[in-house]
Amino acid sequence: MRNTLALILTAGVASPALAASGPFVSLGNTDFVVTLGFLVFIGVLFYFKVPGMIGGALDNRAQGIQSELDEARALRDEAQALLASYERKQKEVQDQAAAIVAAAKEDASLAAEQAKADLEVSIARRLAAAQDQIASAEASAVKEVRDQAITIAVSAANEVIAKQMTAAQGNKLIDAAIAEVDAKLH
Template identity: 75%
Template sequence: MRNLTALLLSLGFASPALAASGPFFSLHNTNFVVLIAFLVFVGVLFYFKVPGMIGGALDNRAVGIKAELDEARALREEAQTLLASYERKQKDVQAQAERIVAHARTDAVAAAEQAKADLEKSIVRRLAAAEDKIVSAQTAAIKAVRDQAVTIAIAAANDVIAKQMSAAEGNKLIDGAIAEVDAKLH
């Protein structure tokens, strides 16, 4: 490596650090010229109050960041308040839903009991109606049997009377029936 550096130096490839030769306070010395340019640059920056502007800009930025942080804290607190409010509302709604479900269950039980009672009443009414129909049918059957028996008895009595009665007795009965009707009509 040393051989390579010595070779490059001997060929004329010198670095800028090696170019500064001679007295330091000379304008031919690049290190001195760079130092003076740097000091002038820093002086110009101080003359135009650039550090103060940079500090002010940084202060303004810090104030802006602080304001944003305060706003973010306020928003966070507001969000937490809203969250707590919504959680309370959710609990209230859930409790209300549970009350509604419980009320609906009791209403359903009451409606089922009412339907059962109505069904029992309906069954009792239908049974009573059926019993009335049975009694009516029995009465009608008994009447029909009696009517038939009366018809048969009248026919039998007619036959018996017709066989045993003479014409004179028949005329006597007819005259008695006419007299009886005449007495009842007048």
């Protein structure tokens, strides 16, 4: 900063002096008056330490900018850490969702297998019940056929016996049946 100020002073003093004509150190020479005013102005600036204040203000501004940059970096780092955390959480949630879907598929598969087994048991029970009903109906039909065959046979035997039997033979059979019943009851 001081090198720049020295360069400005040298350029300011040398230029008007070289351009002026006649004696330079004279209040009638405007170049001298301007140079003198400029030097007084620069002297006042240095007396009140304006370059130091400007330098200090620039340094303070630079420190403020540096602190804002540091804060921005810290915020960026924090945002990146937060983003990484959210990405981890999202991955965990996706993994949990995949596990839930897999468990649901497995449960559905097990439920389907159980329903299939229950259906097979139910079909077997109904088939057994149907077979029992068929067997019962068959036995009932066989009994009914036997009963009818017996009824027809008794009726046919009754007709044959009635045609071939005489009254004396019938009385003899009745007396034998009574005697047999009497023997079984006593």
